[in-house]
Amino acid sequence: MDEFLLFLQNKWVAIAMTIVIVAIAATILTFLATRFLKHVLMRDGGPLASSSIFLNIVRALIWILALCVVLDTCFGVNVSAVIAALGVGGIALSLGFQDTIANLIGGLQVSLGRLIKPGDTIRVGLDTGVVADVSWRHVTLVNEKGETIIIPNALVNKATFARISRTGKTEQTE
Numbered sequence: 001m002d003e004f005l006l007f008l009q010n011k012w013v014a015i016a017m018t019i020v021i022v023a024i025a026a027t028i029l030t031f032l033a034t035r036f037l038k039h040v041l042m043r044d045g046g047p048l049a050s051s052s053i054f055l056n057i058v059r060a061l062i063w064i065l066a067l068c069v070v071l072d073t074c075f076g077v078n079v080s081a082v083i084a085a086l087g088v089g090g091i092a093l094s095l096g097f098q099d100t101i102a103n104l105i106g107g108l109q110v111s112l113g114r115l116i117k118p119g120d121t122i123r124v125g126l127d128t129g130v131v132a133d134v135s136w137r138h139v140t141l142v143n144e145k146g147e148t149i150i151i152p153n154a155l156v157n158k159a160t161f162a163r164i165s166r167t168g169k170t171e172q173t174e
Helices: 002-008 011-041 053-075 081-094 100-114 153-158
Strands: 121-126 126-132 140-144 147-152 161-164 170-173
Touching: 002 011, 002 170, 011 053, 053 081, 053 100, 081 100, 100 126, 100 140, 100 147, 100 153, 126 147, 147 153
Parallel strands: none
Antiparallel strands: 121 126, 121 161, 126 140, 140 147, 161 170
């Protein structure tokens, strides 16, 4: 028994146990948060996009938070200094990824506003088709010829688009 207690008092064993406990907690929290978010997003009865932006963002935030807890608790890393450094680096990266960030923000606006859902028939500019997916970067349409059309979310937010009813008439212009 004394050997077991001595083993548990080892620094590396304590670190490994902390990492395992934080990983289990993060996994459970991720499961509960995504389940709740799916419930909230599906309350209208509409289909949820196969690669929902919100679910991926929540998963990433939970695991980043878990990593910060492990770094601070186990290794004594000052997480606030790391986050501040990432903020400065984030400004530089945001300048390089302007189009990607515009599409991400556009994807959030399209999803939060529930402007487009999978199964809708829409016309954006000269392209018309059925929405197959709304991702964080683009909207995927399938036209009547069976061709896949990918439209960046930034363009969907800037351009006028029309939702077409099943009878072929325009229902709403955004």
